[in-house]
Amino acid sequence: MRATAMAVIVLVVAATAGCGGDGDDADGSGAGAAGDVTDVVDGSSADDGDGESGDDEMQDVIDGLDFGDGGARVTIGNTTYEFELGGNSTVGSTTYMGVCQTLFGMIAGTGYDTEGRAITIDFEIPPPDWETYEDGRFEDSPPRIEIENSDDDTGWLAGQTRAGLDAGSSQIVDWESDGDRASGTATFVAMEPWGAPVEGAEPVTGSFELGCG
Structure with missing residues (x-):
């Protein structure tokens, strides 16, 4: 988001x-x-x-700001990340903020690593049937999870097509959502800090759980 x-x-x-x-x-x-x-x-x-x-x-x-809160857990391969989706955390000279909001069935937010590392999450998870809405409310917000690690300039992306990505290599595969919480499986692709996929990197299967409130 x-x-x-x-x-x-x-x-x-x-x-x-x-x-x-x-x-x-x-x-x-x-x-x-x-x-x-x-x-x-x-x-x-x-x-x-x-x-x-x-x-x-x-x-x-x-x-003093309040944009809602929540939590997220994302597993990519054998690595699990946990994030706070509310408040803020300062790592070095950078302050990261957490946000978790729901609207029309969409769950969206940003968050920071619970262990104090410079790792962040940014996501939008619409209802599983998001493509069936004739009013196009979700057409600009397809399901997406993005993780950035500023400590080593690495990142992971699931669910958003970018130049250089093969169709289906980075996607939210299957998920359930009640409008406040969502969980499912995803295929992640390693990303360079400038937004391009890491050359030669194979997609990695993962899972996620996240929720607001």
């Missing part, structure tokens, strides 16, 4: 941060609030003059 949940997070964080003061530079350009967001992204810190750094103020904003 990188184009949906994460976009909402960034917009709300930016808007909320802009309300914590006048948010403007002396020239009235409004660059002050944008600077706070940039500070969080690049890990830098600037003191506002009130004794609290821009990073600290933004962390207060992040801690």
Whole structure:
């Protein structure tokens, strides 16, 4: 849900941060609030003059946000990952946020590794009969699970076709969902950090369980 949940997070964080003061530079350009967001992204810190750094103020904003919560467990081959889908976790200079939302039977979210590693999950799981809806509500959100490991620049993708992927090599194979929780099997393909499949990598069978609330 990188184009949906994460976009909402960034917009709300930016808007909320802009309300914590006048948010403007002396020239009235409004660059002050944008600077706070940039500070969080690049890990830098600037003191506002009130004794609290821009990073600290933004962390207060992040801690106060609530986009739902939940959990996810994904097994790929012999490796199992577990994720929190609510709150936030800081690894090094990066803060990861968790989101878990349901809408019209869709379960979507992002999350971070429960063991404090720089590993994240991003997913959209519509109802199993998502292709039968004549109003096209899910046509832009086919079932997808994506895992990124920033520690070693590796990743896994199931259920989304990209250039270089053979048809059926990366997919959510079979799943059940009640609108709040979903579980099933998937075929994952190893991905490069720039979004291309790892050359010569064979698809790996896996499973998943996830839910909101």
